[in-house]
Each structure stands twice: as C-alpha cells, then as structure tokens.
Amino acid sequence: MEVAYLIETIIKVVVVLTIFSALAGIGTYFERKILAFMQRRLGPMNVGPYGLLQVAADGIKLFTKEDIIPTNVVTNVFKIAPVITASTAFMAAAAIPFLPSFDIFGYTVNPIIADINVGILYILGIMGVGLYGPLLGGMASANKFSLLSAARGAAVFISYEVVTGLSILAPIMMVGSLSLIDFNNYQIENGWIVFNLYGVGFVAFILFWIAAFAETGRTPFHLIANDHEIIDGFGTEYSGMRWGLFFIGEYANMFFISFVIPLLFLGGYGDGSLLGALALLGKVAFFFFFFLWTRAAWPDVRPDQLMWLCWKVLMPIAVVNILIAAIIMI
Amino acid sequence: MEAFNDRNVSNGYYKLDIEDYPTTAWGKFKRVVRRTFRGELFVGLWVVMREMIKFDVHTVQYPLEKMPIGPRYRAVHEMKRLWESEAERCIGCGLCEKICISNCIQMDTKIDENSRKEVSEYTINLGRCIFCGYCAEVCPELAITHGGEYENGSEQREHYIDYAGMLTPLEMMTQGKQQEFEGFGAITPHEDAGVKKTPLSY
Ligand code: SF4
Ligand code: SF4
Numbered sequence: 001m002e003v004a005y006l007i008e009t010i011i012k013v014v015v016v017l018t019i020f021s022a023l024a025g026i027g028t029y030f031e032r033k034i035l036a037f038m039q040r041r042l043g044p045m046n047v048g049p050y051g052l053l054q055v056a057a058d059g060i061k062l063f064t065k066e067d068i069i070p071t072n073v074v075t076n077v078f079k080i081a082p083v084i085t086a087s088t089a090f091m092a093a094a095a096i097p098f099l100p101s102f103d104i105f106g107y108t109v110n111p112i113i114a115d116i117n118v119g120i121l122y123i124l125g126i127m128g129v130g131l132y133g134p135l136l137g138g139m140a141s142a143n144k145f146s147l148l149s150a151a152r153g154a155a156v157f158i159s160y161e162v163v164t165g166l167s168i169l170a171p172i173m174m175v176g177s178l179s180l181i182d183f184n185n186y187q188i189e190n191g192w193i194v195f196n197l198y199g200v201g202f203v204a205f206i207l208f209w210i211a212a213f214a215e216t217g218r219t220p221f222h223l224i225a226n227d228h229e230i231i232d233g234f235g236t237e238y239s240g241m242r243w244g245l246f247f248i249g250e251y252a253n254m255f256f257i258s259f260v261i262p263l264l265f266l267g268g269y270g271d272g273s274l275l276g277a278l279a280l281l282g283k284v285a286f287f288f289f290f291f292l293w294t295r296a297a298w299p300d301v302r303p304d305q306l307m308w309l310c311w312k313v314l315m316p317i318a319v320v321n322i323l324i325a326a327i328i329m330i
Numbered sequence: 331m332e333a334f335n336d337r338n339v340s341n342g343y344y345k346l347d348i349e350d351y352p353t354t355a356w357g358k359f360k361r362v363v364r365r366t367f368r369g370e371l372f373v374g375l376w377v378v379m380r381e382m383i384k385f386d387v388h389t390v391q392y393p394l395e396k397m398p399i400g401p402r403y404r405a406v407h408e409m410k411r412l413w414e415s416e417a418e419r420c421i422g423c424g425l426c427e428k429i430c431i432s433n434c435i436q437m438d439t440k441i442d443e444n445s446r447k448e449v450s451e452y453t454i455n456l457g458r459c460i461f462c463g464y465c466a467e468v469c470p471e472l473a474i475t476h477g478g479e480y481e482n483g484s485e486q487r488e489h490y491i492d493y494a495g496m497l498t499p500l501e502m503m504t505q506g507k508q509q510e511f512e513g514f515g516a517i518t519p520h521e522d523a524g525v526k527k528t529p530l531s532y
Pocket of ligand 1: 429430431432433434435454458459460461462463464465466
C-alpha cells in the first residue's frame with residue numbers, strides 16, 4: 001500500500017512537471033501568436049509550420065547559451081534566485097486538483113498530488129514565496145534596473161497579498177474548508193460561488209482575479225519586469241537557462257492561477273464527469289487567454305497606482321465584503 | 331490684414347473641452363468612480379478582439395513577399411541604352427565621376443575606331459555610394475540612372491558594380507522592356523511643349 005502510494009505520487013509529480021514545463025513553452029507560442037493577431041501581425045511563422053517549432057528553437061537557444069555570472073553580483077544568491085521562482089511555481093501545483101478522479105485499468109487516480117486540508121492557503125503561500133526569486137535576483141544583480149525591479153517587487157508583493165488573502169476569506173467562510181476538493185464539492189451542491197450569497201461571491205471573484213494579475217505580474221500590473229521602463233527588471237543580468245527558469249516559473253504560475261480561479265469560484269470540475277473535466281479545461285483556457293488579451297489591450301499602471309488601488313480601494317471593498325458575508329450567514 | 335496674418339491652414343480649430351483636475355477629496359472620489367464605471371477597459375478589450383476576429387493581417391513576409399518600390403527610388407545604378415539604335419547612351423563625358431560627392435565612380439575612356447569617345451572602364455563602389463542621385467541628375471544623356479534593386483548586401487565593405495553589370499542587356503532592348511527612370515535627372519512630363527527654338531540672331 002505504502003509503496004503503491006509512493007509510486008503513484010512520483011508518477012503524478014513527473015507528469016505534472018513535464019506537462020506544465022511543456023505548457024509553459026507552448027504558452028509563449030500562444031502569447032506571441034495571440035498578441036500578434038491582435039496587433040494585425042502574423043507572429044512567428046518561419047520555424048516549422050506556422051512557427052510551431054519556435055518553442056523548440058527557443059529551448060535550444062536557452063539551453064546552449066553561455067551561463068554568464070557578471071562580476072560584482074552576489075554569486076550564490078544570483079544563482080539560486082531563478083530556481084526559487086521555477087520551483088515554487090511547481091510546488092504550488094501540489095495542492096491543485098487538475099481534473100476529477102478517473103479510473104485506468106481499474107485503478108482510481110486522483111489527479112491531485114496531495115489533498116492537504118490547507119490547500120488554498122498552501123498554494124497562495126508558496127506562490128507568494130515565488131516572489132523571492134525576482135526580489136533576490138534583482139538585489140543580487142549589481143544593476144540599477146534590477147534593483148529598481150526588486151524594490152517594485154516588494155511593493156507589489158505587500159499590496160496584492162492583502163487583497164488575495166481577504167478576498168478568498170468570504171468563499172472560505174461559505175465552504176468551511178481550505179481544501180480545493182471541498183470547494184469543488186460545495187459548489188456541486190450550492191452552485192458556483194460567483195453567484196452565491198447575493199453578489200458577495202462575485203465581488204470576491206473580481207477582487208481575486210485582479211490580485212491574480214499582480215500575483216503573476218501580467219500586464220496591467222506588469223511592473224517588476226516592465227520592458228519599456230526598466231529593461232527586463234530582475235532578468236536584465238541573467239542569460240541562458242537561468243533566465244529561462246524565470247520564464248518557465250512565470251508561465252507555469254499563469255497556468256496554475258488559471259486553474260485556481262475556476263476551482264475557487266466557477267464550479268471547478270463539477271460533478272466529475274467528462275463534461276465537467278472539459279468545462280474546467282475550457283475555463284482554464286479562457287483565463288489564460290484573458291491574461292494575453294489584457295496584455296494586448298491595456299496600459300500598465302505605475303507602482304504607486306497599484307499600491308493605491310490595492311490598499312485604498314480593493315482592501316476596503318474586500319473587508320466590507322467579508323462583513324456582509326458574515327452578516328448574511330449569521 | 332487680419333486674414334494675412336492668420337497662418338492657420340484651416341480655421342476649424344477648437345479647444346478641447348478638458349475639465350479641471352478635481353481639488354477636493356469628494357471631487358477626486360467622484361472622478362475615480364466615474365472612470366471606474368465608464369467601461370473604457372472593455373472598449374480596449376473589444377477593439378483588440380475585433381481586430382483579431384477580422385484577421386486583417388498586414389505583415390509582409392519579406393524574403394518571400396516584397397513591397398512594390400516607387401519608380402523614383404534611388405537604389406543600385408543602371409546604365410541605359412538608346413531606344414532607337416540600342417547603343418549605349420553614355421558618352422564618357424565624366425561628369426558623373428566629377429560630381430560624385432563620395433568619389434565612388436572610377437572611369438576611363440578611349441577613342442574608338444570611329445574617333446568617338448567610348449567608355450573603357452567604369453565601376454561604382456557601392457560600399458561608398460550614398461545613393462544621393464547626383465550622378466543621375468548631372469548625366470546629360472540620361473545614361474546613368476538609379477534602379478529598383480535594393481538587395482545589395484555583400485560580405486565585404488567594398489562592393490563594386492561595373493559597366494557591364496549596369497548596362498541594360500540587349501535582350502531586354504529587343505523586348506522593349508527597358509524602364510525609364512522617373513527620379514532625379516529625368517525629363518519632366520510635357521517637356522517638349524516648353525522647348526523654344528533658339529533664335530538665329532539677337
Ligand atoms: S548616387 Fe551619389 S554617391 Fe552614388 S555614385 Fe551617384 S553621385 Fe556618387
Ligand atoms: S554616365 Fe552620363 S555623366 Fe557619366 S560619363 Fe556617361 S554620359 Fe557622362
């Protein structure tokens with residue numbers, strides 16, 4: 001029993017790692033293509049049919065590039081920072097149920113690596129740790145732009161974490177559990193949380209969604225690596241696969257948060273039928289697409305505007321939301 | 331006088347109606363609320379989505395497709411022939427060599443068997459040429475002109491083109507495919523109408 005469980009877990013870990021590393025690569029392809037179409041361009045076209053092998057070309061380039069450690073950097077921190085980003089992104093995936101459980105060869109598989117009872121807290125906490133990557137990498141780089149980016153990273157971090165934490169309090173109060181599986185089961189009986197409790201769920205959903213943009217550092221809040229202001233931010237001094245690790249971390253994070261939002265608010269995988277699983281994948285695809293869509297359409301805010309938004313607007317709304325939820329539930 | 335001093339091309343200018351910045355806290359709050367619910371963000375989303383659905387792509391996939399180039403464009407030089415006799419137009423006067431501001435034309439001439447001046451050597455160093463068009467402008471015979479061939483990358487800085495390479499091939503003349511250059515030095519349209527006979531005596 002123990003051995004079987006161990007083997008199953010290892011297989012699941014390997015599958016999740018491979019699938020999402022590959023998805024991170026393919027995500028860049030989709031990002032380029034969709035951004036290009038929205039700007040009336042064609043995007044990558046030359047490597048492979050419709051540029052499909054561009055991902056492979058990028059991978060070869062990243063892997064074979066010289067790994068430069070500039071002088072004056074704090075070597076150990078500089079080396080470890082990208083690993084933090086990539087590894088925490090994947091660690092967060094441990095508590096996400098990617099699909100409903102299914103049977104192969106009479107053996108029931110739960111596509112979740114560990115259904116721990118503090119699931120959502122664990123995911124948000126580990127994703128928060130992921131921000132140490134840009135922070136440490138930026139501070140260790142001996143580069144002004146990287147340092148600015150690290151400072152912005154800290155500012156972004158203290159702003160959005162408040163909103164994320166407070167916004168999911170109301171749904172947690174409804175469900176009474178922190179496990180994403182319990183969230184899913186609750187929504188089978190009581191309908192999607194977005195529509196629950198006279199709009200409280202909807203407000204929480206919007207707040208969490210906004211905070212997700214800050215969490216993944218996507219466009220309206222793309223402050224830490226804002227190319228037109230601070231070059232590549234924390235990534236300026238990185239080259240080769242170390243930079244690639246930052247990249248994989250960022251895209252894996254986008255995919256995982258796209259899984260978390262529907263699991264928390266939009267009914268997850270439903271009753272566990274095939275249709276429910278497909279619906280979940282459809283929702284994930286939509287949220288991922290939305291990340292790219294906003295990148296084509298919206299401008300970036302300034303760091304102080306983000307802090308203003310999080311502390312003075314979103315946080316009061318979140319607190320009021322929790323109060324309303326509490327009053328209704330009493 | 332008023333009308334003379336007014337240098338505006340049209341008088342349809344008007345001031346934009348921009349409201350003042352709010353100074354009170356309540357005013358600022360009202361502005362935030364108004365901007366939040368005006369839905370401009372969704373207008374932006376809709377615009378990019380519309381463009382994606384229309385799929386009206388403007389990319390030119392360069393090495394495979396090329397944009398048409400204007401007839402007055404000044405790229406690598408061409409030497410033209412006379413339409414009637416198919417003889418070379420260049421009379422070896424040397425004006426182009428003289429005027430070239432980057433000294434990239436080198437030529438030599440000789441007297442041929444009919445006692446006419448003839449070009450024996452003629453090269454242009456495209457690595458130095460700045461494609462200013464002076465040579466085409468100064469040429470009295472409309473012989474040296476610019477062509478539309480702009481893909482002249484080479485492995486070396488010095489990159490020469492010689493007389494034979496620039497000269498219109500004879501097959502093109504027999505097919506009547508030689509193109510006149512419309513840019514610098516070309517005859518303006520309806521030039522004939524303006525020509526006056528030189529009077530016999532003043
Ligand atoms: S285009 Fe200008 S620089 Fe080039 S050969 Fe003619 S005169 Fe010289
Ligand atoms: S190309 Fe024109 S300017 Fe140059 S030598 Fe010949 S006739 Fe004279």
